[in-house]
Amino acid sequence: MSRLQAFRYYVRAGWRRMHPPPAEADWRRACRLADRTPRHRAGRIRLLAYDLAYPDLLMLCPQWHDIFVRETLRFRARTGAPRILDCGANVGLATLFWKRCYPGARITAFEADPAIAAMLRDNLARNGAGDVEVVAKAVWVAGGTVRFVAEGADSGAIAGLSPGIDGPSVAVPAERLRDRLVREPVDLLKLDVEGAELDLLADCAGVLDRVSAIHVEVHDFTPARRLLPAVLELLDRAGFTTALDDLLPITWRPCTAPPSPFARGQACWLTLVRAWRPDPS
């Protein structure tokens, strides 16, 4: 960088810092507030025009940053009313974002944690997305009930699937994702299901041709059993083009790491995998 370029860079960075776009300004405000609030305290906050209930403000901040500042879920639909399944909807930010892009979107939002599902329903109703179908169930490879560890924020998981998340579990109703896909084709399938993603995709392998695009968070928290290789191979075989993004080393979670020749931050990570069908032309 030449001196002039460096000067311009810092001036621009300073300007942006002082005059952030509204979504970023609200993110900063939320972070400042989260710094002063004890963890796992439920509350309400206004971000942009949204009035949002949350179980834990600190967890809401990165979600807001990813979805409304960086817009990682941005998606070009072929119709004005894409069919979207939001699996692991949490308090509904992803669904609200898609509704903002496509007011006609037909969305079903699944959330397994009963307390968070109630917030999800309220958030959607309060923010003009009352037509979204909220299903307070875990998406899984079978119906019936599953044991679910309700961590209370953004890491609740089906018991046994997410190392480190092993508190007392509750029985929650489950729905088989495959049945949904058999019933109707889907334009976008979002999976943020804390370790259940490989089992789910494997169960749906035969019907993935009914899905046009997939946005899946891969939670690789067990060094001895990596999900990413199998997830990528499965999507590849189902005819999807894949792209990796947003590799996030998870250094703060206790995970059972075998001895490794590398320094640190190698054991657990989170990756975003996007998959889509190549253009037939």
Next chain:
Amino acid sequence: MTAPRLAGVRRTAGAIRRQVWPTPAVAAWRRACRTAGQVARYTPGRIDLMGYRIQYSDLLTICPQWHDLFVKETLRFRSGRSAPRILDCGANVGLASLYFKRLYPAARITAYEADPTLTRLLAANLAANGAGDVEAVNAAVWTRSGPVDFRCEGADSGALDELAGALPGERLAVPGIRLRDLLEAESIDLLKLDIEGAERAVLEDCADVLGRVAILLLDLHEFEPGRRHAPAVLSALSAAGFTVSLGELNPLPWRPPVAGGDTPFPGAPLCWTCLVKAWR
């Protein structure tokens, strides 16, 4: 002052301190970047970085290499041996070999570089920086020995001509060397593979001799949306008994993808490189 605010002040103070008094590696990197901003690309030259005298073919590509190796130390590894056997495949001008020598002065390293011009710089850099015992070999690591066509991009992106996504450059026949033969000949403590898209074919060729490698540091190059390497490579490594981990993911938004650039996700990078670490 509240605790979070104090933490914030500390963070800012730390950032200012690092900016004003950088570590030697960071200071060298900044100087290289400033110099690179002032010279035209692909201008050969020499620069002193933290005591190393480095000859280069293109300073701009030295900067990120230096930052990864000497600032972030992405290739740092622990070995039970004081003289680990290392193959540095895709050695470029030798920064990785020099870094390994810094970690393990007794390391027994062979460095392979396909571009003949870069191989000369590699050998000169090793000799000038106390790593004269590292063997520099002008060869493309591949699935067969004998001559192969190589596109000399001139900096850090030269690749075998037959690979999709090879960038334009002078086409030369260079000696090819079959990695499989090397692994059959001896056990390797660390295999570093940064071979611009040839990694999938090479690893598939070596599938049943990968047991001779203890640690693998692999740069996965994804330039072709319609044919990704990650699924096959990661599965092959898992099948060979490695525990894998992803180190760094670098999206390459400036690089045109080889066909199949049509995606419903405007934010998705279509080309990227990813550092894969694998160990037993």
